[in-house]
Amino acid sequence: MTHNSTLLGGGITVDLGAIARNWKALDTISGRALTGAVVKADAYSLGIKAVSRTLYSAGARFFFVATPDEGMALREALPLAHIFVLNGLVPRTARDYAAYNLMPVLASMGQLTEWLDFCLNRGAAAPAALHFDTGFNRLGFRVKEAELVKREIEQPRFEPQMIMSHFACADQPSHEMTRKQNGLFQGVLNLFPNIPASLANSAATMTSKDYHYDMVRPGIAVYGGRAVNGRPNPMANVIRMEAPILQIKEARVGETVGYGAQYRLRRDTRIAVISIGYADGFFRSLSGIGGQVGGKVALNGALAPVIGRVSMDMTAIDITDVPGFIQPGDQVEVLGDSVTIDDQADAARTIGYEILTTLNGRFQRQYVNVPDGVSLD
Numbered sequence: 001m002t003h004n005s006t007l008l009g010g011g012i013t014v015d016l017g018a019i020a021r022n023w024k025a026l027d028t029i030s031g032r033a034l035t036g037a038v039v040k041a042d043a044y045s046l047g048i049k050a051v052s053r054t055l056y057s058a059g060a061r062f063f064f065v066a067t068p069d070e071g072m073a074l075r076e077a078l079p080l081a082h083i084f085v086l087n088g089l090v091p092r093t094a095r096d097y098a099a100y101n102l103m104p105v106l107a108s109m110g111q112l113t114e115w116l117d118f119c120l121n122r123g124a125a126a127p128a129a130l131h132f133d134t135g136f137n138r139l140g141f142r143v144k145e146a147e148l149v150k151r152e153i154e155q156p157r158f159e160p161q162m163i164m165s166h167f168a169c170a171d172q173p174s175h176e177m178t179r180k181q182n183g184l185f186q187g188v189l190n191l192f193p194n195i196p197a198s199l200a201n202s203a204a205t206m207t208s209k210d211y212h213y214d215m216v217r218p219g220i221a222v223y224g225g226r227a228v229n230g231r232p233n234p235m236a237n238v239i240r241m242e243a244p245i246l247q248i249k250e251a252r253v254g255e256t257v258g259y260g261a262q263y264r265l266r267r268d269t270r271i272a273v274i275s276i277g278y279a280d281g282f283f284r285s286l287s288g289i290g291g292q293v294g295g296k297v298a299l300n301g302a303l304a305p306v307i308g309r310v311s312m313d314m315t316a317i318d319i320t321d322v323p324g325f326i327q328p329g330d331q332v333e334v335l336g337d338s339v340t341i342d343d344q345a346d347a348a349r350t351i352g353y354e355i356l357t358t359l360n361g362r363f364q365r366q367y368v369n370v371p372d373g374v375s376l377d
């Protein structure tokens with residue numbers, strides 16, 4: 001939670017009740033499979049502590065972070081959760097993982113050897129997961145290493161908690177890569193019949209039960225983002241971000257707006273300057289310049305387009321066609337029910353994930369609909 005002392009400051013409101021509802025909806029979709037939750041990058045920048053405690057109170061017990069530091073922060077928030085570290089084992093830190101009861105998702109023979117040596121030295125197995133690369137070419141053992149991995153883990157009393165892989169194209173449901181990766185994954189699982197398996201991110205969870213296996217690992221859908229392209233998004237919106245109007249002015253046709261003087265007014269225009277810029281995660285690619293349409297914000301039930309370049313701390317919008325009385329201090333919706341993270345992502349030519357995870361600027365974050373018993377301290 002950042003501190004904000006200005007009266008006109010903007011804010012981010014995070015609806016924890018909506019996060020709990022989204023997770024429960026995914027838990028229903030996943031049927032008999034367990035439903036984990038991915039809370040990396042500070043829970044997609046919505047706050048790992050509040051979000052993970054909300055998910056725990058909704059029933060989640062298995063959590064995925066990217067780095068061991070995120071795992072330690074999560075351990076402080078949730079003493080009893082099962083925590084997987086997706087980025088694997090950072091060399092020479094096995095002792096720290098064990099001290100915080102974090103499970104590395106081991107991805108290479110080097111990591112596996114280091115973890116087995118660690119277990120051997122302490123005289124007890126420490127839980128971990130195994131990540132197989134079924135075609136992503138990011139982290140993971142190669143599929144053809146599976147036999148070797150199987151032999152390695154038979155030596156000491158080492159019990160992997162999970163066999164994992166990750167899809168490259170699950171957001172495009174008809175992509176042939178997904179079926180191919182699933183086939184390779186099944187081949188790996190045949191060698192490890194008694195170890196639970198996990199393959200699905202949000203998109204795969206929502207696409208087919210063939211991908212659910214023993215545990216699904218949704219992230220973006222929990223936070224209300226669109227997981228599957230080209231389909232209506234059934235998740236509840238979680239976030240509302242508002243920025244105040246600093247100044248309103250009337251400009252004449254032919255004048256230009258903003259840095260570079262790249263936007264020339266085609267009519268007399270009412271401009272509102274709002275207190276948000278690229279330093280707040282309002283991307284410069286949302287600029288409205290020339291013929292190119294930029295981002296929009298919502299105000300009094302209408303959408304107002306960005307005009308000129310987004311600057312570091314401020315953005316100009318055209319409010320000529322917005323109804324009602326508008327004055328400095330009024331709040332403009334930058335993200336929310338009227339302008340979703342995916343609307344803003346499309347306008348910025350990026351994805352909702354990047355919109356969310358860059359929202360860690362100056363805006364005060366506040367939580368609403370905090371579930372009973374969830375502490376934010």
Ligand SMILES: *Cc1c(COP(=O)(O)O)cnc(C)c1O
Nearest residue numbers: 038166201202203217218219220
């Ligand atoms: C980030 C991540 C997820 C969650 O993906 P979403 O698309 O946000 O649901 C699942 N698994 C792995 C390995 C990841 O890196």
